Amino acid sequence: MRVVLAGGGTAGHIEPALATADAIRRADPDAGIVMLGTERGLETRLVPERGYELALIPPVPLPRRLTPELIRLPARVRGAVRQTAAVLRDRGADVLVGFGGYVSLPAYLAARRLGLPTVIHEANAKPGLANRIGARFTPFVAAATPDVALPHCEHIGVPLRRSVSLLDREASREEGRDFFGLDQDTPTLLVFGGSQGARKVNSAVTGALEALLDSGAQVLHAVGAANIESAQPRPGYVPVAYIDRMDLAYAAADLAVCRAGAITCAELAAVGLPAVYVPLPHGNGEQRLNAEPTVAAGGGLLVRDGDLTAAWIAAEVVPILTDPGRLRTMGQAAAGLGHRDADEQLVRMVWKAAESTGTTNDGGRTANGRTANGSGADGKDGGGR
Incomplete structure:
Protein backbone atom coordinates (compact mmCIF):
# COMPACT_ATOMS: atom_id res chain seq x y z
CA MET A 1 0.00 0.00 0.00
CA ARG A 161 -1.88 10.82 18.67
CA ARG A 162 -1.72 7.60 20.67
CA SER A 163 -0.24 9.28 23.73
CA VAL A 164 -3.59 11.09 24.06
CA SER A 165 -6.06 8.54 22.73
CA LEU A 166 -4.75 5.86 25.11
CA LEU A 167 -4.34 8.18 28.10
CA ASP A 168 -5.77 7.16 31.46
CA ARG A 169 -5.85 10.50 33.26
CA GLU A 170 -6.35 9.11 36.72
CA ALA A 171 -3.59 6.53 36.40
CA SER A 172 -1.17 9.12 34.97
CA ARG A 173 -2.01 12.01 37.31
CA GLU A 174 0.91 11.50 39.66
CA GLU A 175 3.36 11.26 36.76
CA GLY A 176 1.90 14.37 35.13
CA ARG A 177 2.12 16.48 38.26
CA ASP A 178 5.65 15.30 38.98
CA PHE A 179 6.67 16.12 35.39
CA PHE A 180 5.57 19.76 35.71
CA GLY A 181 6.60 20.23 39.33
CA LEU A 182 3.04 20.51 40.62
CA ASP A 183 1.66 19.58 44.01
CA GLN A 184 0.00 16.16 44.04
CA ASP A 185 -3.05 17.11 46.11
CA THR A 186 -3.98 20.57 44.79
CA PRO A 187 -6.78 21.31 42.27
CA THR A 188 -5.02 22.13 39.01
CA LEU A 189 -5.98 24.51 36.21
CA LEU A 190 -4.33 23.99 32.82
CA VAL A 191 -4.21 27.08 30.60
CA PHE A 192 -3.05 27.00 26.97
CA GLY A 193 -3.77 28.87 23.77
CA GLY A 194 -1.86 27.15 21.01
CA SER A 195 1.86 27.08 20.25
CA GLN A 196 2.18 30.89 20.55
CA GLY A 197 -0.08 31.29 23.55
CA ALA A 198 -3.20 33.47 23.49
CA ARG A 199 -2.84 37.08 24.60
CA LYS A 200 -6.40 37.54 25.87
CA VAL A 201 -6.38 34.22 27.73
CA ASN A 202 -2.97 34.99 29.23
CA SER A 203 -4.07 38.43 30.39
CA ALA A 204 -7.29 37.22 32.01
CA VAL A 205 -5.62 34.31 33.81
CA THR A 206 -2.69 36.33 35.17
CA GLY A 207 -5.16 38.99 36.30
CA ALA A 208 -7.12 36.33 38.20
CA LEU A 209 -4.05 34.60 39.59
CA GLU A 210 -4.50 35.85 43.15
CA ALA A 211 -8.09 34.62 43.23
CA LEU A 212 -7.05 31.25 41.83
CA LEU A 213 -4.20 30.75 44.28
CA ASP A 214 -6.20 32.04 47.25
CA SER A 215 -8.86 29.40 46.47
CA GLY A 216 -6.27 26.69 47.05
CA ALA A 217 -5.71 25.91 43.37
CA GLN A 218 -2.55 25.77 41.27
CA VAL A 219 -2.03 26.79 37.63
CA LEU A 220 -0.01 25.22 34.80
CA HIS A 221 0.13 27.96 32.15
CA ALA A 222 1.53 27.63 28.61
CA VAL A 223 2.15 31.31 27.91
CA GLY A 224 3.93 31.03 24.54
CA ALA A 225 7.62 31.44 23.77
CA ALA A 226 7.32 35.19 23.22
CA ASN A 227 5.86 35.69 26.69
CA ILE A 228 7.92 33.38 28.85
CA GLU A 229 10.50 36.01 29.83
CA SER A 230 7.85 38.19 31.45
CA ALA A 231 6.06 35.31 33.20
CA GLN A 232 7.00 35.10 36.86
CA PRO A 233 6.89 31.63 38.46
CA ARG A 234 5.72 31.49 42.05
CA PRO A 235 4.39 28.84 44.44
CA GLY A 236 1.29 27.39 42.79
CA TYR A 237 1.95 29.04 39.42
CA VAL A 238 4.02 27.20 36.79
CA PRO A 239 4.41 29.14 33.51
CA VAL A 240 6.02 27.34 30.56
CA ALA A 241 6.73 28.49 27.02
CA TYR A 242 5.22 25.45 25.34
CA ILE A 243 3.92 22.03 26.38
CA ASP A 244 5.44 19.15 24.43
CA ARG A 245 3.82 16.49 26.64
CA MET A 246 0.15 17.42 26.35
CA ASP A 247 -0.79 13.95 27.52
CA LEU A 248 0.87 14.59 30.87
CA ALA A 249 -0.60 18.09 31.05
CA TYR A 250 -4.08 16.62 30.57
CA ALA A 251 -3.34 14.01 33.22
CA ALA A 252 -2.16 16.64 35.68
CA ALA A 253 -5.17 18.94 35.19
CA ASP A 254 -8.65 19.01 36.70
CA LEU A 255 -9.93 21.77 34.40
CA ALA A 256 -8.63 23.59 31.31
CA VAL A 257 -9.01 27.10 29.93
CA CYS A 258 -8.24 27.10 26.23
CA ARG A 259 -9.21 28.01 22.68
CA ALA A 260 -11.60 25.75 20.78
CA GLY A 261 -9.66 24.40 17.84
CA ALA A 262 -10.87 21.09 16.45
CA ILE A 263 -7.91 19.11 17.82
CA THR A 264 -8.19 20.68 21.26
CA CYS A 265 -11.90 19.90 21.49
CA ALA A 266 -11.37 16.34 20.29
CA GLU A 267 -8.48 15.64 22.66
CA LEU A 268 -10.24 17.06 25.73
CA ALA A 269 -13.34 15.00 25.01
CA ALA A 270 -11.30 11.85 24.40
CA VAL A 271 -9.53 12.13 27.77
CA GLY A 272 -12.61 13.43 29.63
CA LEU A 273 -11.09 16.73 30.79
CA PRO A 274 -13.68 19.50 31.37
CA ALA A 275 -12.79 22.88 29.92
CA VAL A 276 -13.67 26.52 29.59
CA TYR A 277 -13.58 27.19 25.84
CA VAL A 278 -12.69 30.66 24.54
CA PRO A 279 -13.20 30.57 20.75
CA LEU A 280 -11.08 32.81 18.56
CA PRO A 281 -13.08 35.96 17.79
CA HIS A 282 -12.22 35.91 14.08
CA GLY A 283 -12.41 33.39 11.24
CA ASN A 284 -15.69 31.84 10.15
CA GLY A 285 -16.93 30.92 13.62
CA GLU A 286 -15.83 27.29 13.43
CA GLN A 287 -14.20 27.30 16.88
CA ARG A 288 -17.48 28.09 18.60
CA LEU A 289 -19.16 25.33 16.61
CA ASN A 290 -16.38 22.91 17.57
CA ALA A 291 -16.99 23.45 21.29
CA GLU A 292 -20.79 23.61 21.30
CA PRO A 293 -21.48 19.81 21.42
CA THR A 294 -19.31 19.35 24.51
CA VAL A 295 -20.77 22.42 26.17
CA ALA A 296 -24.33 21.32 25.37
CA ALA A 297 -23.60 17.92 26.94
CA GLY A 298 -22.38 19.58 30.13
CA GLY A 299 -18.67 18.92 29.61
CA GLY A 300 -17.55 22.53 29.49
CA LEU A 301 -18.33 26.23 29.46
CA LEU A 302 -18.23 28.60 26.50
CA VAL A 303 -17.22 32.24 26.90
CA ARG A 304 -16.74 34.91 24.26
CA ASP A 305 -13.22 36.25 23.87
CA GLY A 306 -14.45 39.73 24.73
CA ASP A 307 -16.14 38.52 27.91
CA LEU A 308 -13.12 36.68 29.29
CA THR A 309 -11.77 38.83 32.12
CA ALA A 310 -10.03 38.28 35.42
CA ALA A 311 -13.30 38.99 37.20
CA TRP A 312 -15.12 36.40 35.07
CA ILE A 313 -12.52 33.76 35.90
CA ALA A 314 -12.77 34.54 39.60
CA ALA A 315 -16.57 34.33 39.49
CA GLU A 316 -17.03 31.36 37.12
CA VAL A 317 -13.87 29.25 36.99
CA VAL A 318 -12.82 29.21 40.64
CA PRO A 319 -16.11 27.67 41.87
CA ILE A 320 -15.82 24.83 39.34
CA LEU A 321 -12.14 24.21 40.02
CA THR A 322 -12.80 23.83 43.74
CA ASP A 323 -15.83 21.53 43.37
CA PRO A 324 -14.65 17.91 42.86
CA GLY A 325 -18.18 16.63 42.30
CA ARG A 326 -18.89 19.09 39.53
CA LEU A 327 -15.53 18.43 37.91
CA ARG A 328 -16.24 14.70 37.92
CA THR A 329 -19.70 15.19 36.38
CA MET A 330 -18.35 17.51 33.68
CA GLY A 331 -15.52 15.14 32.89
CA GLN A 332 -17.91 12.24 32.43
CA ALA A 333 -20.08 14.35 30.13
CA ALA A 334 -17.07 15.33 28.02
CA ALA A 335 -15.84 11.75 27.81
CA GLY A 336 -19.26 10.66 26.53
CA LEU A 337 -18.52 12.57 23.32
CA GLY A 338 -14.93 11.41 22.96
CA HIS A 339 -13.59 9.21 20.15
CA SER A 356 -12.58 0.29 -4.76
CA THR A 357 -10.44 0.84 -7.85
CA GLY A 358 -9.04 -1.77 -10.17
CA THR A 359 -5.58 -0.44 -11.03
CA THR A 360 -3.42 2.54 -10.25
CA ASN A 361 -1.19 4.61 -12.47
CA ASP A 362 2.07 2.78 -11.78
CA GLY A 363 2.11 0.22 -14.52
CA GLY A 364 -0.64 -2.18 -13.61
CA ARG A 365 -0.25 -2.55 -9.85
CA THR A 366 -3.67 -2.92 -8.28
CA ALA A 367 -4.86 -0.99 -5.26
CA ASN A 368 -4.21 -3.87 -2.88
CA GLY A 369 -0.52 -3.96 -3.82
CA ARG A 370 -0.59 -6.83 -6.34
CA THR A 371 0.37 -6.66 -9.95
CA ALA A 372 -2.07 -7.25 -12.77
CA ASN A 373 -0.78 -10.79 -13.29
CA GLY A 374 -1.25 -11.65 -9.61
CA SER A 375 2.35 -11.42 -8.44
CA GLY A 376 3.17 -9.50 -5.28
CA ALA A 377 4.53 -5.96 -5.40
CA ASP A 378 6.96 -5.26 -2.62
CA GLY A 379 5.52 -1.80 -1.84
CA LYS A 380 8.59 -0.89 0.22
CA ASP A 381 10.02 2.00 -1.78
CA GLY A 382 7.12 4.42 -1.49
CA GLY A 383 8.81 6.76 0.91
CA GLY A 384 7.97 5.72 4.45
CA ARG A 385 10.30 6.36 7.33
Whole structure:
Protein backbone atom coordinates (compact mmCIF):
# COMPACT_ATOMS: atom_id res chain seq x y z
CA MET A 1 0.00 0.00 0.00
CA ARG A 2 1.28 3.45 -0.91
CA VAL A 3 -0.55 6.37 0.64
CA VAL A 4 -0.11 10.12 0.17
CA LEU A 5 -1.57 12.33 2.89
CA ALA A 6 -2.35 16.02 2.34
CA GLY A 7 -2.38 17.70 5.73
CA GLY A 8 -0.03 20.68 5.70
CA GLY A 9 -0.33 24.24 6.93
CA THR A 10 -1.58 24.28 10.52
CA ALA A 11 -1.42 21.81 13.38
CA GLY A 12 -5.16 21.27 12.97
CA HIS A 13 -4.45 19.64 9.61
CA ILE A 14 -1.05 18.13 10.33
CA GLU A 15 -1.74 16.30 13.60
CA PRO A 16 -4.70 14.23 12.31
CA ALA A 17 -2.66 13.39 9.21
CA LEU A 18 0.28 12.21 11.31
CA ALA A 19 -2.00 10.21 13.60
CA THR A 20 -3.47 8.54 10.52
CA ALA A 21 0.00 7.86 9.11
CA ASP A 22 0.95 6.18 12.39
CA ALA A 23 -2.21 4.05 12.25
CA ILE A 24 -1.45 3.03 8.66
CA ARG A 25 2.05 2.03 9.68
CA ARG A 26 0.71 -0.06 12.56
CA ALA A 27 -1.71 -1.82 10.21
CA ASP A 28 0.89 -2.31 7.46
CA PRO A 29 4.54 -1.86 8.53
CA ASP A 30 5.63 -1.99 4.87
CA ALA A 31 3.27 0.79 3.73
CA GLY A 32 4.79 3.64 1.74
CA ILE A 33 3.71 6.91 3.32
CA VAL A 34 4.32 10.43 2.02
CA MET A 35 3.01 13.71 3.41
CA LEU A 36 2.26 16.68 1.16
CA GLY A 37 3.09 20.13 2.47
CA THR A 38 4.62 23.50 1.68
CA GLU A 39 7.81 25.18 2.81
CA ARG A 40 5.77 27.66 4.86
CA GLY A 41 3.91 25.27 7.16
CA LEU A 42 4.64 23.58 10.46
CA GLU A 43 4.92 20.33 8.54
CA THR A 44 8.53 21.16 7.61
CA ARG A 45 9.40 20.45 11.25
CA LEU A 46 6.69 18.10 12.46
CA VAL A 47 6.68 15.57 9.61
CA PRO A 48 10.43 14.77 9.54
CA GLU A 49 10.42 14.59 13.36
CA ARG A 50 7.88 11.78 13.10
CA GLY A 51 9.96 9.92 10.53
CA TYR A 52 7.88 10.46 7.39
CA GLU A 53 8.85 11.76 3.98
CA LEU A 54 7.62 15.25 3.14
CA ALA A 55 6.97 16.25 -0.49
CA LEU A 56 6.68 20.00 -1.00
CA ILE A 57 4.23 21.66 -3.37
CA PRO A 58 3.50 25.37 -3.95
CA PRO A 59 1.15 26.92 -1.37
CA VAL A 60 -2.25 27.98 -2.66
CA PRO A 61 -3.91 30.11 0.04
CA LEU A 62 -7.66 30.24 -0.47
CA PRO A 63 -9.12 33.77 -0.01
CA ARG A 64 -12.13 33.89 2.33
CA ARG A 65 -13.59 36.88 0.47
CA LEU A 66 -13.35 38.78 -2.81
CA THR A 67 -9.80 40.08 -3.13
CA PRO A 68 -7.32 40.68 -5.99
CA GLU A 69 -5.79 37.31 -5.08
CA LEU A 70 -8.83 35.63 -6.66
CA ILE A 71 -7.63 36.78 -10.08
CA ARG A 72 -4.36 34.89 -9.68
CA LEU A 73 -5.90 31.89 -7.96
CA PRO A 74 -6.73 29.73 -11.05
CA ALA A 75 -3.17 29.92 -12.42
CA ARG A 76 -1.67 29.15 -9.02
CA VAL A 77 -4.01 26.18 -8.55
CA ARG A 78 -3.13 24.78 -11.99
CA GLY A 79 0.59 24.95 -11.22
CA ALA A 80 0.13 23.27 -7.85
CA VAL A 81 -2.07 20.56 -9.37
CA ARG A 82 0.62 19.72 -11.94
CA GLN A 83 3.30 19.40 -9.27
CA THR A 84 1.03 17.39 -6.98
CA ALA A 85 0.11 15.02 -9.80
CA ALA A 86 3.82 14.45 -10.38
CA VAL A 87 4.28 13.51 -6.72
CA LEU A 88 1.34 11.07 -6.87
CA ARG A 89 2.71 9.45 -10.03
CA ASP A 90 6.31 9.31 -8.81
CA ARG A 91 5.30 7.65 -5.55
CA GLY A 92 2.93 5.21 -7.26
CA ALA A 93 0.16 6.27 -4.88
CA ASP A 94 -2.73 3.88 -4.30
CA VAL A 95 -4.86 6.40 -2.42
CA LEU A 96 -4.86 10.05 -1.37
CA VAL A 97 -6.03 11.10 2.09
CA GLY A 98 -6.81 14.80 2.55
CA PHE A 99 -7.46 16.80 5.71
CA GLY A 100 -8.42 20.16 4.24
CA GLY A 101 -6.49 23.41 3.97
CA TYR A 102 -4.59 24.90 1.09
CA VAL A 103 -2.43 21.80 0.57
CA SER A 104 -5.47 19.60 0.02
CA LEU A 105 -7.25 21.43 -2.79
CA PRO A 106 -4.58 20.85 -5.47
CA ALA A 107 -4.20 17.29 -4.14
CA TYR A 108 -7.90 16.55 -4.63
CA LEU A 109 -7.84 17.98 -8.14
CA ALA A 110 -4.67 16.07 -9.05
CA ALA A 111 -6.08 12.80 -7.71
CA ARG A 112 -9.27 13.33 -9.71
CA ARG A 113 -7.22 13.96 -12.85
CA LEU A 114 -5.31 10.69 -12.28
CA GLY A 115 -8.37 8.65 -11.30
CA LEU A 116 -6.89 8.05 -7.84
CA PRO A 117 -9.30 7.17 -5.00
CA THR A 118 -9.52 9.87 -2.35
CA VAL A 119 -10.47 9.87 1.32
CA ILE A 120 -11.39 13.14 3.04
CA HIS A 121 -11.42 13.97 6.74
CA GLU A 122 -12.97 17.18 8.09
CA ALA A 123 -11.95 18.09 11.64
CA ASN A 124 -14.04 21.25 12.02
CA ALA A 125 -17.78 21.48 12.51
CA LYS A 126 -17.85 23.95 9.61
CA PRO A 127 -16.08 22.51 6.55
CA GLY A 128 -13.50 24.55 4.70
CA LEU A 129 -13.52 25.28 0.97
CA ALA A 130 -11.01 22.58 0.02
CA ASN A 131 -13.02 19.79 1.64
CA ARG A 132 -16.31 21.11 0.28
CA ILE A 133 -14.86 20.83 -3.22
CA GLY A 134 -13.05 17.53 -2.66
CA ALA A 135 -16.11 15.82 -1.16
CA ARG A 136 -17.83 16.14 -4.54
CA PHE A 137 -15.31 13.72 -6.04
CA THR A 138 -15.41 10.82 -3.57
CA PRO A 139 -17.83 8.73 -1.51
CA PHE A 140 -15.19 8.33 1.23
CA VAL A 141 -15.76 11.27 3.57
CA ALA A 142 -15.33 11.32 7.36
CA ALA A 143 -15.86 14.08 9.92
CA ALA A 144 -15.13 14.88 13.53
CA THR A 145 -18.68 15.88 14.42
CA PRO A 146 -22.15 14.73 13.35
CA ASP A 147 -24.28 16.71 10.88
CA VAL A 148 -21.31 18.17 9.00
CA ALA A 149 -22.49 19.70 5.73
CA LEU A 150 -20.62 17.33 3.42
CA PRO A 151 -22.17 14.60 1.24
CA HIS A 152 -22.20 10.94 2.42
CA CYS A 153 -20.20 11.88 5.51
CA GLU A 154 -19.43 9.37 8.27
CA HIS A 155 -18.98 10.66 11.82
CA ILE A 156 -15.82 9.11 13.31
CA GLY A 157 -14.15 11.82 15.42
CA VAL A 158 -10.61 13.14 14.93
CA PRO A 159 -7.54 10.88 14.55
CA LEU A 160 -5.45 11.58 17.64
CA ARG A 161 -1.88 10.82 18.67
CA ARG A 162 -1.72 7.60 20.67
CA SER A 163 -0.24 9.28 23.73
CA VAL A 164 -3.59 11.09 24.06
CA SER A 165 -6.06 8.54 22.73
CA LEU A 166 -4.75 5.86 25.11
CA LEU A 167 -4.34 8.18 28.10
CA ASP A 168 -5.77 7.16 31.46
CA ARG A 169 -5.85 10.50 33.26
CA GLU A 170 -6.35 9.11 36.72
CA ALA A 171 -3.59 6.53 36.40
CA SER A 172 -1.17 9.12 34.97
CA ARG A 173 -2.01 12.01 37.31
CA GLU A 174 0.91 11.50 39.66
CA GLU A 175 3.36 11.26 36.76
CA GLY A 176 1.90 14.37 35.13
CA ARG A 177 2.12 16.48 38.26
CA ASP A 178 5.65 15.30 38.98
CA PHE A 179 6.67 16.12 35.39
CA PHE A 180 5.57 19.76 35.71
CA GLY A 181 6.60 20.23 39.33
CA LEU A 182 3.04 20.51 40.62
CA ASP A 183 1.66 19.58 44.01
CA GLN A 184 0.00 16.16 44.04
CA ASP A 185 -3.05 17.11 46.11
CA THR A 186 -3.98 20.57 44.79
CA PRO A 187 -6.78 21.31 42.27
CA THR A 188 -5.02 22.13 39.01
CA LEU A 189 -5.98 24.51 36.21
CA LEU A 190 -4.33 23.99 32.82
CA VAL A 191 -4.21 27.08 30.60
CA PHE A 192 -3.05 27.00 26.97
CA GLY A 193 -3.77 28.87 23.77
CA GLY A 194 -1.86 27.15 21.01
CA SER A 195 1.86 27.08 20.25
CA GLN A 196 2.18 30.89 20.55
CA GLY A 197 -0.08 31.29 23.55
CA ALA A 198 -3.20 33.47 23.49
CA ARG A 199 -2.84 37.08 24.60
CA LYS A 200 -6.40 37.54 25.87
CA VAL A 201 -6.38 34.22 27.73
CA ASN A 202 -2.97 34.99 29.23
CA SER A 203 -4.07 38.43 30.39
CA ALA A 204 -7.29 37.22 32.01
CA VAL A 205 -5.62 34.31 33.81
CA THR A 206 -2.69 36.33 35.17
CA GLY A 207 -5.16 38.99 36.30
CA ALA A 208 -7.12 36.33 38.20
CA LEU A 209 -4.05 34.60 39.59
CA GLU A 210 -4.50 35.85 43.15
CA ALA A 211 -8.09 34.62 43.23
CA LEU A 212 -7.05 31.25 41.83
CA LEU A 213 -4.20 30.75 44.28
CA ASP A 214 -6.20 32.04 47.25
CA SER A 215 -8.86 29.40 46.47
CA GLY A 216 -6.27 26.69 47.05
CA ALA A 217 -5.71 25.91 43.37
CA GLN A 218 -2.55 25.77 41.27
CA VAL A 219 -2.03 26.79 37.63
CA LEU A 220 -0.01 25.22 34.80
CA HIS A 221 0.13 27.96 32.15
CA ALA A 222 1.53 27.63 28.61
CA VAL A 223 2.15 31.31 27.91
CA GLY A 224 3.93 31.03 24.54
CA ALA A 225 7.62 31.44 23.77
CA ALA A 226 7.32 35.19 23.22
CA ASN A 227 5.86 35.69 26.69
CA ILE A 228 7.92 33.38 28.85
CA GLU A 229 10.50 36.01 29.83
CA SER A 230 7.85 38.19 31.45
CA ALA A 231 6.06 35.31 33.20
CA GLN A 232 7.00 35.10 36.86
CA PRO A 233 6.89 31.63 38.46
CA ARG A 234 5.72 31.49 42.05
CA PRO A 235 4.39 28.84 44.44
CA GLY A 236 1.29 27.39 42.79
CA TYR A 237 1.95 29.04 39.42
CA VAL A 238 4.02 27.20 36.79
CA PRO A 239 4.41 29.14 33.51
CA VAL A 240 6.02 27.34 30.56
CA ALA A 241 6.73 28.49 27.02
CA TYR A 242 5.22 25.45 25.34
CA ILE A 243 3.92 22.03 26.38
CA ASP A 244 5.44 19.15 24.43
CA ARG A 245 3.82 16.49 26.64
CA MET A 246 0.15 17.42 26.35
CA ASP A 247 -0.79 13.95 27.52
CA LEU A 248 0.87 14.59 30.87
CA ALA A 249 -0.60 18.09 31.05
CA TYR A 250 -4.08 16.62 30.57
CA ALA A 251 -3.34 14.01 33.22
CA ALA A 252 -2.16 16.64 35.68
CA ALA A 253 -5.17 18.94 35.19
CA ASP A 254 -8.65 19.01 36.70
CA LEU A 255 -9.93 21.77 34.40
CA ALA A 256 -8.63 23.59 31.31
CA VAL A 257 -9.01 27.10 29.93
CA CYS A 258 -8.24 27.10 26.23
CA ARG A 259 -9.21 28.01 22.68
CA ALA A 260 -11.60 25.75 20.78
CA GLY A 261 -9.66 24.40 17.84
CA ALA A 262 -10.87 21.09 16.45
CA ILE A 263 -7.91 19.11 17.82
CA THR A 264 -8.19 20.68 21.26
CA CYS A 265 -11.90 19.90 21.49
CA ALA A 266 -11.37 16.34 20.29
CA GLU A 267 -8.48 15.64 22.66
CA LEU A 268 -10.24 17.06 25.73
CA ALA A 269 -13.34 15.00 25.01
CA ALA A 270 -11.30 11.85 24.40
CA VAL A 271 -9.53 12.13 27.77
CA GLY A 272 -12.61 13.43 29.63
CA LEU A 273 -11.09 16.73 30.79
CA PRO A 274 -13.68 19.50 31.37
CA ALA A 275 -12.79 22.88 29.92
CA VAL A 276 -13.67 26.52 29.59
CA TYR A 277 -13.58 27.19 25.84
CA VAL A 278 -12.69 30.66 24.54
CA PRO A 279 -13.20 30.57 20.75
CA LEU A 280 -11.08 32.81 18.56
CA PRO A 281 -13.08 35.96 17.79
CA HIS A 282 -12.22 35.91 14.08
CA GLY A 283 -12.41 33.39 11.24
CA ASN A 284 -15.69 31.84 10.15
CA GLY A 285 -16.93 30.92 13.62
CA GLU A 286 -15.83 27.29 13.43
CA GLN A 287 -14.20 27.30 16.88
CA ARG A 288 -17.48 28.09 18.60
CA LEU A 289 -19.16 25.33 16.61
CA ASN A 290 -16.38 22.91 17.57
CA ALA A 291 -16.99 23.45 21.29
CA GLU A 292 -20.79 23.61 21.30
CA PRO A 293 -21.48 19.81 21.42
CA THR A 294 -19.31 19.35 24.51
CA VAL A 295 -20.77 22.42 26.17
CA ALA A 296 -24.33 21.32 25.37
CA ALA A 297 -23.60 17.92 26.94
CA GLY A 298 -22.38 19.58 30.13
CA GLY A 299 -18.67 18.92 29.61
CA GLY A 300 -17.55 22.53 29.49
CA LEU A 301 -18.33 26.23 29.46
CA LEU A 302 -18.23 28.60 26.50
CA VAL A 303 -17.22 32.24 26.90
CA ARG A 304 -16.74 34.91 24.26
CA ASP A 305 -13.22 36.25 23.87
CA GLY A 306 -14.45 39.73 24.73
CA ASP A 307 -16.14 38.52 27.91
CA LEU A 308 -13.12 36.68 29.29
CA THR A 309 -11.77 38.83 32.12
CA ALA A 310 -10.03 38.28 35.42
CA ALA A 311 -13.30 38.99 37.20
CA TRP A 312 -15.12 36.40 35.07
CA ILE A 313 -12.52 33.76 35.90
CA ALA A 314 -12.77 34.54 39.60
CA ALA A 315 -16.57 34.33 39.49
CA GLU A 316 -17.03 31.36 37.12
CA VAL A 317 -13.87 29.25 36.99
CA VAL A 318 -12.82 29.21 40.64
CA PRO A 319 -16.11 27.67 41.87
CA ILE A 320 -15.82 24.83 39.34
CA LEU A 321 -12.14 24.21 40.02
CA THR A 322 -12.80 23.83 43.74
CA ASP A 323 -15.83 21.53 43.37
CA PRO A 324 -14.65 17.91 42.86
CA GLY A 325 -18.18 16.63 42.30
CA ARG A 326 -18.89 19.09 39.53
CA LEU A 327 -15.53 18.43 37.91
CA ARG A 328 -16.24 14.70 37.92
CA THR A 329 -19.70 15.19 36.38
CA MET A 330 -18.35 17.51 33.68
CA GLY A 331 -15.52 15.14 32.89
CA GLN A 332 -17.91 12.24 32.43
CA ALA A 333 -20.08 14.35 30.13
CA ALA A 334 -17.07 15.33 28.02
CA ALA A 335 -15.84 11.75 27.81
CA GLY A 336 -19.26 10.66 26.53
CA LEU A 337 -18.52 12.57 23.32
CA GLY A 338 -14.93 11.41 22.96
CA HIS A 339 -13.59 9.21 20.15
CA ARG A 340 -10.41 7.26 20.82
CA ASP A 341 -10.35 5.09 17.69
CA ALA A 342 -10.91 7.60 14.87
CA ASP A 343 -7.45 6.84 13.47
CA GLU A 344 -8.29 3.17 13.04
CA GLN A 345 -11.70 3.94 11.58
CA LEU A 346 -10.13 6.28 9.03
CA VAL A 347 -7.56 3.64 8.06
CA ARG A 348 -10.36 1.17 7.40
CA MET A 349 -11.89 3.76 5.09
CA VAL A 350 -8.50 4.21 3.36
CA TRP A 351 -8.27 0.45 2.76
CA LYS A 352 -11.83 0.40 1.42
CA ALA A 353 -11.11 3.30 -0.94
CA ALA A 354 -7.95 1.63 -2.25
CA GLU A 355 -9.85 -1.58 -2.91
CA SER A 356 -12.58 0.29 -4.76
CA THR A 357 -10.44 0.84 -7.85
CA GLY A 358 -9.04 -1.77 -10.17
CA THR A 359 -5.58 -0.44 -11.03
CA THR A 360 -3.42 2.54 -10.25
CA ASN A 361 -1.19 4.61 -12.47
CA ASP A 362 2.07 2.78 -11.78
CA GLY A 363 2.11 0.22 -14.52
CA GLY A 364 -0.64 -2.18 -13.61
CA ARG A 365 -0.25 -2.55 -9.85
CA THR A 366 -3.67 -2.92 -8.28
CA ALA A 367 -4.86 -0.99 -5.26
CA ASN A 368 -4.21 -3.87 -2.88
CA GLY A 369 -0.52 -3.96 -3.82
CA ARG A 370 -0.59 -6.83 -6.34
CA THR A 371 0.37 -6.66 -9.95
CA ALA A 372 -2.07 -7.25 -12.77
CA ASN A 373 -0.78 -10.79 -13.29
CA GLY A 374 -1.25 -11.65 -9.61
CA SER A 375 2.35 -11.42 -8.44
CA GLY A 376 3.17 -9.50 -5.28
CA ALA A 377 4.53 -5.96 -5.40
CA ASP A 378 6.96 -5.26 -2.62
CA GLY A 379 5.52 -1.80 -1.84
CA LYS A 380 8.59 -0.89 0.22
CA ASP A 381 10.02 2.00 -1.78
CA GLY A 382 7.12 4.42 -1.49
CA GLY A 383 8.81 6.76 0.91
CA GLY A 384 7.97 5.72 4.45
CA ARG A 385 10.30 6.36 7.33
